[in-house]
Amino acid sequence: PIRSDTGHYVARHGQGYSRFEHSAHGLGLELLQYVPIEDPIKISRLKIHNRTGRVRRISVTAYVEWVLGPSRGASAPFVVTESDPDTGVLLARNPWRTGFGERVAFADLGGRQLAWTGDRSEFLGRNGTLDQPAALLRDAPLSGRVGAGLDPCSALQTWFELKPQSSTEIVCFLGE
Numbered sequence: 001p002i003r004s005d006t007g008h009y010v011a012r013h014g015q016g017y018s019r020f021e022h023s024a025h026g027l028g029l030e031l032l033q034y035v036p037i038e039d040p041i042k043i044s045r046l047k048i049h050n051r052t053g054r055v056r057r058i059s060v061t062a063y064v065e066w067v068l069g070p071s072r073g074a075s076a077p078f079v080v081t082e083s084d085p086d087t088g089v090l091l092a093r094n095p096w097r098t099g100f101g102e103r104v105a106f107a108d109l110g111g112r113q114l115a116w117t118g119d120r121s122e123f124l125g126r127n128g129t130l131d132q133p134a135a136l137l138r139d140a141p142l143s144g145r146v147g148a149g150l151d152p153c154s155a156l157q158t159w160f161e162l163k164p165q166s167s168t169e170i171v172c173f174l175g176e
Contacts, residue, residue: 026052041175048170050162059159061136062172064107065120066152068094079152081118083144088113090146090154103176107154110171115141120153 010021017034028049035042050056069075078096083089089108095101117123117135122145125134135142135155142157162168 023051026050027056027058039175041173044172044174046170046172047167048162049167050164053164055164056162057159058162059157060109060170062107062109062154062156062174063123063130063133064154064174066092066094066105066154068092068100068105069097076152077149080148081146081150081152081154083116083118083146087111088116090116090118090156092118092152092154105176106173107156108173109156109158110173112158112170113156114159115157116144116146117142117155118146118150118152119143120151123153123155 007022007024010019012019012021016037017032019033020029020031022029028047028051030047030049032045032047033042044062046060048058048060065072066079066081067075068079075094075097079092079094081090081092084091087108088111089106090113092105092107093101093103097103122143123133123135124130125137128134142155156172158170160168
């Protein structure tokens with residue numbers, strides 16, 4: 001969560017989980033990540049605490065680059081992304097993947113995503129990087145672009161207002 005030179009970061013690791021904490025700009029962040037033993041899913045629970053006396057407008061973006069094969073470069077031309085119209089979950093599949101062509105990967109913000117893209121070029125931008133993706137520097141939501149022939153990713157965004165001295169939780173699911 002938030003890259004900042006102020007404050008300190010705390011990372012704790014236990015059996016089957018990792019927890020990251022950081023406070024900056026009046027916000028307290030706690031990220032808990034774990035993988036259930038029996039399920040093919042990674043769960044990331046982000047708790048955001050507004051420690052100020054004013055309403056805060058917050059945006060949260062989850063991003064993953066789909067590989068679905070031996071390497072991203074080799075499989076990217078064959079990965080197809082789509083958005084489930086009922087849930088908003090972003091789906092990705094590689095029908096040419098030997099032995100796993102029928103499997104479907106997914107990314108979801110617990111149904112709270114308001115904008116998304118399956119196009120890495122849109123998210124990062126022409127000369128963008130993971131440190132400064134173009135989509136986070138402009139004041140426009142992601143386009144909702146998905147399909148074949150893209151540089152595949154899943155970028156999911158949500159935004160909300162957080163009242164003074166209140167908290168919320170965003171849950172991100174990533175699995176296949």
